[in-house]
Amino acid sequence: MNDQNERPVATVRTLEIVVAGLLFLLGAVVIFDSMRVGAKWADDGPQAGYFPFYVGLLICFSTAVVMYRALGDRAKAGKAFVTRGAFRLVLWMLVPSSVYVALIKPVGLYVASTLFIAFFMRRLGRYPWLTTIVVAVGVSVVFFLLFEVWFKLPLPKGPLEAWLKLD
């Protein structure tokens, strides 16, 4: 690891404030929506928003204090939430995973899984093509046998399965 990789992408304090802020907003949304459906006492008992209203209040209260404390916390201002090197690794996982999840619908789960595993083996593991293809296809075939054949759970399928008449 060189120095570049050790540099923080964000400090703990920044993240602490951002997350508390987002949760505060969530609390506010809960409060407003509860007021919309009614957070009071009606003739027939508590209205739909009666309970969530207080839930929202508590979210806002607790996150406001967390945020206030983080603003004055010097120790956290100097601490890295995630370093550049670690962040790159996390993105290496997160971006392909998002693409994978997005691919499931158009091409089906099994094809998407095969591509996903193959991508990881090539890029992170640097395996030769043959090993990559054998393992990636093998894993998907095992999953197919397990879920479609043994447990009879239909998973999303795409054009390949339609062409092979497997669905």
Next chain:
Amino acid sequence: MEEITSLLNGFSVALTPFNLMLMFVGVVLGVIIGVLPGLGGANGVAILLPLTFTMPPTSAIIMLSCIYWGALFGGAITSILFNIPGEPWSVATTFDGFPLGQKGRAGSALTAAFTSSFIGALVAVIMITFLSPVVAKFALAFGPPEFFAVYLLTFCAFVGMSKGQALKTIASMMVGFALAAVGLDTVTGSLRLTFGFTELLQGFDFLIAVIGLFGIGEILLTLEEGLAFKGASARINVKVVVETWRELPRYWLTSLRSSAVGCFMGIVPGGATPASFMAYGVAKRFSRDGEKFGTGQVEGVVAPETAAHAAGTSALLPMLTLGVPGSPTAAVLLGGLLIWGLQPGPLLFQEQKEFVWGLIASMYLGNIAGLIVVLTCVPLFAAILRIPFSIIAPAIIVICAIGAYTVHNSMFDVYLMLVFGIAGYVLRKLDYPLAPLVLALVLGDRAESAFRQAMLASQGDMSIFFSNALVGGMTTLALVLLFWPLVQTVLRKAKAA
């Protein structure tokens, strides 16, 4: 002894060849789940839950609870061999387990860990056998105010026991309640927090949240820590097992204390993780070799493992008798009961005797099965960890995606899982505890309806929560726990001044 007869009946339910097979399958799957990063007890059970929808409920819960026992056993393997806790509750096991492994005594450490786990679980199961019918009978008289007080107590206990993170515990818990409120309100028929999205009509399913928060979130965290599995090799032979078993009776007092800590922490929702740390601390203080702890003492493995397993097991007691799970995994099992059409709570002991006692009997059998499996198959499980990360990581994500999809056969859930995963990663890094969020998400609707019914009965008068000694006592205790962190801070400041 009515319990003994019921238990014997339970054994006759659990001891069918099919159920025995499920037990072994469950334990093996559980150990694998416990060993792999990114898969743990809670989300492992959540992913496999849809596979059991078609099974009879008794067989289904036997398999799922055995997965849980397996995961509890499995966490110790990675702690001792690789210094990587496979599960949060086995962090304390690394303190002495890994040094033992480095000294070439991995076999003894593993035997001690597995045996202690077994003993901790056994003590907890015996307690469940005799205590749960009593609690259930007692709880039969509960009305909505009492039930709400129990929920309140559960959630306030989380706050009271959170170390210095009381506000974050509250925030995370309330987010859980807010997520639980999303969707159609069954009482008034109005839509809450859906903002016109039809996908949100059904609300958030906690299974998706569990798979995302604990599965995807965990993978991201593991990745960041960097994965290098370099560890002691594991060989357990009969000689090592017998030798270790000869040594273990020396630590009977530690076992007893740790079991007590574990049972207590499991029933109040402290959970296995704090129980294991607490038991390690207690053992260190009281042991004659206390100062040697951390250098590879067998006693230092016995204490946390006994407590973790005792806590993990006894978390099922409030789940079965009151419908209040003591841990995220117990919460997932509770979700399973609801899906199979069983209402957890005191009535379960009256109406579903076969199910309840079959489950309790299976806890005895499942832990015996677990002990056999882990003692004989350690090298096999350790080998799983040698599968390169670039294969195992995408495979785990695929499994999580399949698990999320099969809950409702909906792609929306898979997208949601990824969002929960990112949230779980960030929240965990900022020390927001996730267990209260999951528990609130599971119990939100039930807690709210208990609250509403109590309020209806009293016409909005909060004093109903103090209307008799029982409910008043529970509410008071809950409030004390809720404000305990505040009291502590004030006391500390007063002392410093």
